[in-house]
Amino acid sequence: MVSQPKAKTWDSNPFFPQGQTMRLPAPGTVPRAAPDRPVPQPAAATPALLARGQERYAVFCTPCHGGAGRGDGIIVQRGYPRPPSFDEARLRAAPAKHFYDVISNGKGNMLSYGAQVPPADRWAIVAYVRALQLSQGATLASLPAEDQAAVAAAAKAPAKAPASGATR
Numbered sequence: 001m002v003s004q005p006k007a008k009t010w011d012s013n014p015f016f017p018q019g020q021t022m023r024l025p026a027p028g029t030v031p032r033a034a035p036d037r038p039v040p041q042p043a044a045a046t047p048a049l050l051a052r053g054q055e056r057y058a059v060f061c062t063p064c065h066g067g068a069g070r071g072d073g074i075i076v077q078r079g080y081p082r083p084p085s086f087d088e089a090r091l092r093a094a095p096a097k098h099f100y101d102v103i104s105n106g107k108g109n110m111l112s113y114g115a116q117v118p119p120a121d122r123w124a125i126v127a128y129v130r131a132l133q134l135s136q137g138a139t140l141a142s143l144p145a146e147d148q149a150a151v152a153a154a155a156k157a158p159a160k161a162p163a164s165g166a167t168r
Helices: 047-060 089-093 098-107 118-134 145-156
Strands: none
Touching: 047 118, 098 118
């Protein structure tokens, strides 16, 4: 491959009308780096943002961090070093940008997910992580009345029996 014929960027080239190898991009061309432009942090966590964050968290974060963010994912159960729980005081106090930067660049044993997770999805994951943090310390009294009633009703309901004919 080193010795094959090729044209380098600044070489003259009689094949093209201007006699240059280097060409201008075609009109309307999108640079490769454009999809990874920084995205500002959303002003508020909307239900759509949290739903997207939950989906992306399940794909990229659950294997190590676990479903509840306690650092007990399947990879940890197979011997990989345990990541910190999102419920730790230092992570509760960390700014949202910290989580965004760790997803983007990695930290400690966590590799960078900048190539896999687009910037807007990183903010969605951060919003979902914040929701996980809120859920860890939630008490029944902190829930709205209708949710308290739903939890109480679910606690009083008898457990469902397995479907008949089910075998192991």
